[in-house]
Amino acid sequence: MVFYARLKDKGQQHLFMNEVKPIVVEAAGKVSDFLPATNLNQFDARKYYHHQKICHAFLVENFHIKGSPPKLSIIDRIHIIRSIFNHYCGRLPETLGIYATGLISGYRPNNFFDEMTGVKRLGLLHIFSISGMHVAYFLSIIDQLMAWLGISRFRKAVIAILFLGGYFIFSGGSPGLLRAVIMAIIGIINRVFKLGFSQLDIWSGSLMINLLILPETMFLMGVQLSYGLSLGLIASEKLSYIKQTVILNLLTVPILLFNIYEWHFLSVAVNLVVLPIFGRVIFPLVIVGVVSGLVGTMLIRPIDWFLHVFNDGLNTISQLPGMVVFGKPSLIIVLVMVTLTLLLAISDRRHSKRIMVGLLLTYLVSFCWIHFPRYGEVTMFDIGQGDSFLIREPFNRSVTLIDTGGKVQFASEAWQRGTQKYQAKRLSINYLKSIGISKIDNLCVSHQDADHCGDLPAYIQEMDIGRILVPLGMDKNPGFMKRIADRRQTTKLLCVNDEMRVVGLPAEIYHPYLAGKGENHDSMVLGTQKGGLSWLFTGDLDRPGELDTIARHHGLTADVLKVGHHGSKTASDPQFISAIKPRIALISAGRNNRYGHPNDETLVTLKQHNVRIYNTQKQGMVRYIYRNNTGHFKTVLKGNEGNLE
Known part of the structure; x- marks a missing residue:
């Protein structure tokens, strides 16, 4: 159930925006159904929440705070840590704070999309959706720390699995992250017990578990991108970096077009350059910046300046010509596009040309069908x-x-206006x-x-x-x-x-x-x-x-x-x-x-x-x-x- 309340004064807003510890609130109101999308192709909140097993909204008419909860669970404590972290990042310089929450805790502040227009237009949002890349990055840090401490292989596996569970809660527990966490846990068990699972086996196992736990999350774009990109990585593992990046971008295009209807031609080139920079430069800088804020301010300003320049560069590139308003292809066409792209990743040179021609024709026919309707x-x-x-x-x-x-x-006052x-x-x-x-x-x-x-x-x-x-x-x-x-x-x-x-x-x-x-x-x-x-x-x-x-x-x-x-x-x-x-x-x-x-x-x-x-x-x-x-x-x-x- 999702709760909605209209705050009566700035004091209430300050309390709910700045309180990091759990509070007990007694509320009176009524249960309501979510209003469905009333325009064609509009974001449908009813379906979105239903896919996550959230069926009702509670409209709060009045409430009062009763104090702190008598007992906190482990999950509550992890949420407190996340809240403290997000508030701490809110006090950092703006760009560093946005990158820190986006890449570490999965939280997006109100000004996220205003500052990150380039990330959105160039199809780089998957980097800021906590997923396999983030999980692998943090697991490698944990693994290195445990190796220095001389922890045994089995204990390392147990600690890593516990870390994954905790990080899943800490980063907001998004459905897209569930795939990465399940795959990582299966991979750890596979290595410890030498089960001989291939990467495709692990991917398939994760999919089956996901379908058993939350089957309808497969309708969410973030989950589709998560599974599509991870399968693309497996299918294209023998290709060069450039070919693999192109294949992965081509896999995202049909999913993005089905959900946001436009795509920038420069996104492939930008991904080729930006992805290694994120892993080798941006991610480490963000972590160093967050840690530096705890011990001193010497490094914070130059790191924020670098991130600001980098982000402005992406925003500038995104304004260059190349944005194509494609329209929404049908679901069948999207499946054909994804299938042909995966076949392109695993085919030999002789067949790849035919598949590429078929893929281009699919895009061309779909584009013409959308842009030149008979009615x-x-x-x-x-x-x-x-x-x-x-x-x-x-x-x-x-x-x-x-x-x-x-x-x-x-x-009205500024605090009363929506974003x-x-x-x-x-x-x-x-x-x-x-x-x-x-x-x-x-x-x-x-x-x-x-x-x-x-x-x-x-x-x-x-x-x-x-x-x-x-x-x-x-x-x-x-x-x-x-x-x-x-x-x-x-x-x-x-x-x-x-x-x-x-x-x-x-x-x-x-x-x-x-x-x-x-x-x-x-x-x-x-x-x-x-x-x-x-x-x-x-x-x-x-x-x-x-x-x-x-x-x-x-x-x-x-x-x-x-x-x-x-x-x-x-x-x-x-x-x-x-x-x-x-x-x-x-x-x-x-x-x-x-x-x-x-x-x-x-x-x-x-x-x-x-x-x-x-x-x-x-x-x-x-x-x-x-x-x-x-x-x-x-x-x-x-x-x-x-x-x-």
């Missing part, structure tokens, strides 16, 4: 309280995004990458509100944007212009009104007609024809604006209406609904939002006009998949879906 889609993302819509034409002829979503920041600044990176941008999209031709911002364009900087960072379209006059809004200050020089800013016809935009503009600041009543209204249906997107346009729109554009109708202002009663005027004659309404609103969206008055109006409603609160992401003039709706959560009648 188009109109998608409403579930981004909580906000708006974000995708219009993608068949074969990716045109990609248009209407609004980006974003969090509205209410008055995730832009949720689009894990929701809508994540989905776009999963379907192979790295370029947005048209990014339309309906108006200035943060829940419609707050995540625009994330798109500027992650995507190639052709042009940004805003309502006429919004370029004079300093708050909005600050959001797009870092856009590329090739990204054009275009201010539009209802009299403009924008070449290449697969939609018509129906509002605004006057220049404004980008407030609700200035919202851009877009209409389009897709899949045999007419669509109308109204942003947060209010009732007077709705009536002005139908007055200026006589005969305007739509089969599908994006309900204005998340279903607020300030929009969806009955006269407007009567004139537009929608058959389907799309409502994008956050679950349990403070505004009470969608408003009952709006829902009644839609019901009176026999409009079918798709609501992100109930259906999650809603997609209309179409070819030519026919299509069907699909929802991530169960609810209304199917062909439009």
Whole structure:
């Protein structure tokens, strides 16, 4: 069970962040199920925890601290040591502290991914996921110490096994580490009792034990990488270092593409150089730096400086051209890629060329299948309280995004804010990458509100944007212009009104007609024809604006209406609904939002006009998949879906 609690003050946060010893907390609350992923290809917390036999969350409503536990187990004491170590590393210079926790205790502080962008982009995260390399490194140190002390072979084996068990707990007990620990223990027993097991036997034994203990952890990316790389090491043991490193990198590519959808061409070359440096330079320096902090500070600064330069080098290399947004291949294709790579490792020269050709063709066909789909889609993302819509034409002829979503920041202190600044990176941008999209031709911002364009900087960072379209006059809004200050020089800013016809935009503009600041009543209204249906997107346009729109554009109708202002009663005027004659309404609103969206008055109006409603609160992401003039709706959560009648 996972516990969630909202801290009431900074004192509580300080206690839970800085206390290293166990405390007894009495809590009242309720047991809840994990919310499933509400967007396609979004990280699914329910599945993630279920794979680790964690089925429920406990939502803490109030709690109080009762004191220290009366008795501590060995596991508790190891956790205390880990907590003390992590807090100690938190006081070290920043880069040394991050490397120390990442390589020794397996803990990643909140700023880990901000500082380690190069490690993430270049596919080096496996180095910071405690695994076989770390286990082998520490075992070699323990073995050397015991050899100096003259400890017998059997006692060395017992001590090594006890160390492995303790280190498994100390480093966080990740499922990926379980494979390395089991293999190491079987290997020690094999040597002591001379059982004659091969490395493949040991790997297979570890897999069988893992499947008996925690079978569903095989669905986790870290475990897949752990078993895949260890098998690759066994299969390629007779190859040269360069060939072996290439094979190991090729083994990671399908797994990474299936989970994070992109891969950097330079990752193979970087791994060739970085892996030996880690084993021979970085790891020893980190250990020396950690120990030096206990006895003096003379070596800490130069070690941190070296690590900082090394890390900045990786970050710089990762920004070089070469990042390929591949998309998410099917599971069958991933298995084919992995199988062909393993065959490449064990085949002779005569067969290896054929296998390489087959592997390259598999990648090429999969890439084309993802990037040039025969169908188009109109998608409403579930981004909580906000708006974000995708219009993608068949074969990716045109990609248009209407609004980006974003969090509205209410008055709060720094400690109360989350570490995730832009949720689009894990929701809508994540989905776009999963379907192979790295370029947005048209990014339309309906108006200035943060829940419609707050995540625009994330798109500027992650995507190639052709042009940004805003309502006429919004370029004079300093708050909005600050959001797009870092856009590329090739990204054009275009201010539009209802009299403009924008070449290449697969939609018509129906509002605004006057220049404004980008407030609700200035919202851009877009209409389009897709899949045999007419669509109308109204942003947060209010009732007077709705009536002005139908007055200026006589005969305007739509089969599908994006309900204005998340279903607020300030929009969806009955006269407007009567004139537009929608058959389907799309409502994008956050679950349990403070505004009470969608408003009952709006829902009644839609019901009176026999409009079918798709609501992100109930259906999650809603997609209309179409070819030519026919299509069907699909929802991530169960609810209304199917062909439009």
